[in-house]
Amino acid sequence: MNKLVKKYKEIDYHRNGIGGEGFHAIIFENTDGQRMVGITFNQGDTANGILTAVLDIDLLNQENIRFGENSWRGDNYHEEMQEIIREYNSEREKEMRQMIQEQRNASKDE
Numbered sequence: 809m810n811k812l813v814k815k816y817k818e819i820d821y822h823r824n825g826i827g828g829e830g831f832h833a834i835i836f837e838n839t840d841g842q843r844m845v846g847i848t849f850n851q852g853d854t855a856n857g858i859l860t861a862v863l864d865i866d867l868l869n870q871e872n873i874r875f876g877e878n879s880w881r882g883d884n885y886h887e888e889m890q891e892i893i894r895e896y897n898s899e900r901e902k903e904m905r906q907m908i909q910e911q912r913n914a915s916k917d918e
Contacts, residue, residue: 813888814839819896832893835865842866844880848889860886 816836823830834846842864849859860882867878 811888812838812885813892816892819892834889834892846885846889848886848893860889
């Protein structure tokens with residue numbers, strides 16, 4: 809399948825409260841130049857039970873959430889969203905390791 813995501817601009821993880829299912833929100837530009845938001849819930853990497861929703865940000869700003877107008881196939885975007893999430897998680901893990909090492913080094917200097 810051809811790439812649908814030209815580049816992603818922002819990603820973050822949301823806990824969704826204390827009892828809700830956590831999810832990643834990703835702001836990206838698709839290959840047509842549209843600004844989009846993808847929401848992917850944490851139920852594994854398989855697209856069998858697609859847990860990815862994609863919406864056009866400009867249409868959301870117009871409060872348009874209508875099916876058929878602001879409808880995008882999450883199943884087509886799902887794998888690319890998972891790739892972005894894996895990259896994000898890897899970077900966060902590196903940052904956390906570096907922070908822990910810096911804290912250990914600082915406590916040795918005391």
